[in-house]
Amino acid sequence: MSGARLDAGRMDGIAPLSLNAWLRLDVVARLFPDGPADVLEVGCGQGGFGARLAQRHRYLGLEPDARSFAVAERRLRAAGSGRVANIRLEELPPERFDVVCAFEVLEHLDDDVAAVAAWAGRLRPGGRLLLSVPAYQHRYGPADELVGHVRRYDPAALRALLTGAGLTDVRVRHYGMPLGYLLEAGRNVVARRRLGRVGAATPEQRSAASGRLLQPSVPLRGMLHRWGTAPFRLLQRVTPGTGPGLIAMARLPSKDPA
Known part of the structure; x- marks a missing residue:
C-alpha cells in the first residue's frame, strides 16, 4: 500500500490522528x-x-471499550466503508x-x-501480522503506568515473541526519531501529575481509557497535526x-503444496 493512498487528506475531517499516530502511520x-x-484490526480505538x-x-475493527467504539463506528460510517464491532x-466467529x-x-x-498466538491464528496461510509497541523496557515511565502498559519491548524480545508464534520473515523497525522522544517526555511530565488522581483505577480501566487519551476531536487540530x-x-x-516506538511485521507460512 502506498503512503499516499493510506494518508488520504479527506480523512483529516473524518478521523483526525494524534501527533504520534501520524509518525506511526508513515x-x-x-x-x-x-x-x-481482508484486514482485521484488534483494538482499533x-x-x-x-x-x-x-x-x-475490506476492513473489520474490534474495540471492546464502548466509548471508543462509538467514535470509531461513527467515523467508519462517515468514511463510507469498513465495519467495527x-x-x-x-x-468473533471463526474467520x-x-x-x-x-x-x-x-x-x-x-x-x-x-495474544500473539491468537492473532496469528486468525491469519490465512501467507497472511501478515502487523503491530506496534513502545520500545525498550528501560524507558518504562509514568506515561506507561498511567495508560496501563504492562511492559515495553526490546527489538530482540519482539522478534522472539513473533517467531515463537510460528511466524516468519519478521521485520522490526523503530519510528519516532526525534519528535517521538519529545512527545514521550511531555507525556511523562503530565502523567506524573495525573497518576495521583487515577490511583484507584485498575490497569484494565486505564487501558480502556488509553485509546481516548490525547486523541484530537477537532478536524482543524487533526490537520495541524498532519x-x-x-x-x-x-x-x-x-x-x-x-526511536521510542517499534513496528513489526511477520508472515504466517503458506501451507506446503499437497
Missing part, C-alpha cells in the same frame, strides 16, 4: 501489503487508522484474514504470548534504527 503505510485484502485502511481494504477477539493489525495493544496485555509532523515523518525515514 511507517505502517509503507509496510502494509498491497491490497485489496477511535478508528483513526481504521477509517484510512477501509478506503482500500464492540467485541473482543474471542467473541481468517490476509492482514491482522494491533497498534499499541500488545503492551497492555498480561499474556502477550497467548502538516506539523510532515518534516518529522521524513526525518524518521532516514533514522530507522532509533
Whole structure:
C-alpha cells in the first residue's frame, strides 16, 4: 500500500490522528501489503487508522471499550466503508484474514504470548501480522503506568515473541526519531501529575481509557497535526534504527503444496 493512498487528506475531517499516530502511520503505510485484502484490526480505538485502511481494504475493527467504539463506528460510517464491532477477539466467529493489525495493544496485555498466538491464528496461510509497541523496557515511565502498559519491548524480545508464534520473515523497525522522544517526555511530565488522581483505577480501566487519551476531536487540530509532523515523518525515514516506538511485521507460512 502506498503512503499516499493510506494518508488520504479527506480523512483529516473524518478521523483526525494524534501527533504520534501520524509518525506511526508513515511507517505502517509503507509496510502494509498491497491490497485489496481482508484486514482485521484488534483494538482499533477511535478508528483513526481504521477509517484510512477501509478506503482500500475490506476492513473489520474490534474495540471492546464502548466509548471508543462509538467514535470509531461513527467515523467508519462517515468514511463510507469498513465495519467495527464492540467485541473482543474471542467473541468473533471463526474467520481468517490476509492482514491482522494491533497498534499499541500488545503492551497492555498480561499474556502477550497467548495474544500473539491468537492473532496469528486468525491469519490465512501467507497472511501478515502487523503491530506496534513502545520500545525498550528501560524507558518504562509514568506515561506507561498511567495508560496501563504492562511492559515495553526490546527489538530482540519482539522478534522472539513473533517467531515463537510460528511466524516468519519478521521485520522490526523503530519510528519516532526525534519528535517521538519529545512527545514521550511531555507525556511523562503530565502523567506524573495525573497518576495521583487515577490511583484507584485498575490497569484494565486505564487501558480502556488509553485509546481516548490525547486523541484530537477537532478536524482543524487533526490537520495541524498532519502538516506539523510532515518534516518529522521524513526525518524518521532516514533514522530507522532509533526511536521510542517499534513496528513489526511477520508472515504466517503458506501451507506446503499437497
